[in-house]
Amino acid sequence: MAVKTLQVTPLGVPSNSAVDFGAQIENVNLESLSDAEFEIIRNTLYNSHVVVLKNQASCTPKAQYELTKRFDPKSESYGHGKTLDAKRSVLHPDLKTIPCQPQVQVIGNGHYDEYEGLKNITLKHPHHKVFHKDVTSLMAVKVPAGRRQTLRYDDGTGEEMDVPLGTTAFISGQNAYNLLSEEDKEFVRTAKVEYAPHPYVWMSPAKSRSDGLGMLSEGLELPLSELPPVNEKDIKILPMCWKNPVTGNLALQIHPSAIKAIHLPNGEVMTDLKEVRELVHRLQRPAISPQYVYAHDWEEGDLVLFNNQGTNHSVVGAFSPEEQRLFRQCNLASSEGVMGPDGKLY
Structure with a gap:
């Protein structure tokens, strides 16, 4: 055969x-x-x-x-x-x-x-x-x-x-990155995101945005005291952009629901959760329009x-x-x- x-x-x-x-x-x-x-x-x-x-x-x-x-x-x-x-x-x-x-x-x-x-x-x-x-x-x-x-x-x-x-x-x-302005491209290449510990437990009382891109900021997330034990070394701080190992192209890769803070290029850290979510939503929203x-x-x-x-x-x-x-x-x-x-x- x-x-x-x-x-x-x-x-x-x-x-x-x-x-x-x-x-x-x-x-x-x-x-x-x-x-x-x-x-x-x-x-x-x-x-x-x-x-x-x-x-x-x-x-x-x-x-x-x-x-x-x-x-x-x-x-x-x-x-x-x-x-x-x-x-x-x-x-x-x-x-x-x-x-x-x-x-x-x-x-x-x-x-x-x-x-x-x-x-x-x-x-x-x-x-x-x-x-x-x-x-x-x-x-x-x-x-x-x-x-x-x-x-x-x-x-x-x-x-x-x-x-x-x-x-x-x-x-x-990759398309999400390409749709950004040159100023935003520079920002996402140099900023990092910090994710919540035990994120799927942390976010469990909260609700999603209507468009599914991230969570509403209503103060419903669980405090650290109510989460399972947290090992500081396990908290993820990752780049906003990831490089494709085969093509070398950049992709905007942020988990909008699990994000907790943004580490800015100048060393400052954005910790206001509502502001963090609004910024990430602005960056990612163009790429989820129906045509994409x-x-x-x-x-x-x-x-x-x-x-x-x-x-x-x-x-x-x-x-x-x-x-x-x-x-x-x-x-x-x-x-x-x-x-x-x-x-x-x-």
Whole structure:
């Protein structure tokens, strides 16, 4: 039987779209992936940021984990970490760990009697009325078909998008950087962001902005005294811009919900949380306008890889209780940190 070669093509986007990233690869066999084939996938990922591997319905959790780990063989820890207070984390309702492959979590919507060793589980899709590393892989096992939804930004701009039900929306951090003024580009190349300790616990009482880009500042975040123990050396202070290890291009990469302070180029530190969030929102908001968003139309068997050092993504949509959606997610914490605009690792 002839061996099929990998076929790489750009993702199809509407004619009025300004999305310039994303690729699709056909004929991938993750059970016998050669080094040469992996290099094609790796180079495509770092050049295109989002890669859709089609027809992967037979992919096992083990194969998904091994593919993800291949991008960073030294990585041993989960991308979201093993928080000491997982039940208070905003991620807690959305993730169920697969017993035989604990690096892979199940997410989705609906009740399942059994899946990959998990028994009698009920998955809950995040909803805007409740809460608005290196590489992540997301595998579509079961996808509800049919209806579409209107995604409204509700931030006074009137912007909205027609999207597939339960889409994952991606934007390019590289495009976010390129859209900035020259003055802002200089600022983001030299400023750094400080993230809150145990951020998903810290932010758990707070609510998201309507456009999903960061949190509202209502003083609801938990004080340090109510967080799990904090080791000062574990608090992350990272560049605003990250350099692509393959292309050298810069991407504006800020987690707007987890940010706590900004370290300015002159050495001063912005600690007023409302001001910090407003500044970050101003920098990132242009890049999430509809023309720059890739909303993936999931098909069962899609395995999507996305470069967390060059993209931002958001879950989108609201399901009826009877609609079932089952995905597998695998992300690993980078073993080497991230590359700043100066070429140093942080």
